[in-house]
Amino acid sequence: SQQGEEDPQALSIQEGENATMNCSYKTSINNLQWYRQNSGRGLVHLILIRSNEREKHSGRLRVTLDTSKKSSSLLITASRAADTASYFCATDREYGNKLVFGAGTILRVKS
Amino acid sequence: DAGITQSPRYKITETGRQVTLMCHQTWSHSYMFWYRQDLGHGLRLIYYSAAADITDKGEVPDGYVVSRSKTENFPLTLESATRSQTSVYFCASSESGGQGGYTFGSGTRLTVV
Numbered sequence: 001s002q003q004g005e006e007d008p009q010a011l012s013i014q015e016g017e018n019a020t021m022n023c024s025y026k027t028s029i030n031n032l033q034w035y036r037q038n039s040g041r042g043l044v045h046l047i048l049i050r051s052n053e054r055e056k057h058s059g060r061l062r063v064t065l066d067t068s069k070k071s072s073s074l075l076i077t078a079s080r081a082a083d084t085a086s087y088f089c090a091t092d093r094e095y096g097n098k099l100v101f102g103a104g105t106i107l108r109v110k111s
Numbered sequence: 112d113a114g115i116t117q118s119p120r121y122k123i124t125e126t127g128r129q130v131t132l133m134c135h136q137t138w139s140h141s142y143m144f145w146y147r148q149d150l151g152h153g154l155r156l157i158y159y160s161a162a163a164d165i166t167d168k169g170e171v172p173d174g175y176v177v178s179r180s181k182t183e184n185f186p187l188t189l190e191s192a193t194r195s196q197t198s199v200y201f202c203a204s205s206e207s208g209g210q211g212g213y214t215f216g217s218g219t220r221l222t223v224v
Contacts, residue, residue, distance in 0.1 A: 030209075030210065031209070031210065033212060033213075035213075040218075041217060041218070042201055042203075042215030042216050042217045042218055043154075043201070043203075043213070043215045044215070045212035045213060045214070048211070048212055088153065088154070090213075092208075092209030092210065093209070096208070096209045097142065097159075097161060097208030097209050097210075098142075098144065098156060098159050098169065098208060098209050099209050099213065100156070100170075101146070101153050101154040101155075102153055103151070103152065103153035104153055
């Protein structure tokens with residue numbers, strides 16, 4: 001069963017706008033990760049945030065983690081057409097040696 | 112080139128046939144994984160391996176067999192393909208299992224007719 005559930009399922013925005021995607025999970029975790037998947041390609045690791053961290057940045061990406069609510073958000077600022085992709089969160093279920101992925105959010109950035 | 116390579120990229124097979132999907136990585140990562148991706152289900156773990164000769168079941172292992180005689184290779188075999196195994200299959204590797212990022216292959220699109 002899926003550990004992470006992304007919300008919304010799909011998001012369409014204009015180039016230059018910010019995109020926010022949310023992920024909720026069910027069990028305790030040690031880390032949460034976000035991945036991007038372009039159409040027809042494999043997933044690419046974007047960022048990892050550990051359970052003792054609340055916020056992390058990488059370029060135009062900002063990830064927050066609220067372990068009390070078992071939720072995370074991924075913010076992409078100043079979006080570009082090239083950001084069009086599916087975005088997945090994944091969790092390790094507390095020091096597990098494998099990741100469980102959510103169903104993903106499809107992001108479309110219109111130019 | 113270094114990386115993780117899956118083959119074939121596309122495969123059509125008939126119901127009941129055995130088919131093997133190949134996965135090769137050049138980083139000597141300890142962990143390797145097989146996921147299947149289906150609409151509405153996201154990625155589901157089939158099997159994973161923590162090291163050579165160590166494999167374990169994931170969420171949906173029925174109908175699949177894996178082996179890992181060498182660190183760099185992790186083939187996935189469908190013993191008797193069924194239409195429900197039509198999917199996109201992704202192989203991934205990681206140095207630290209769930210404690211670090213995964214590197215994914217480009218996937219194999221398998222159609223069972």
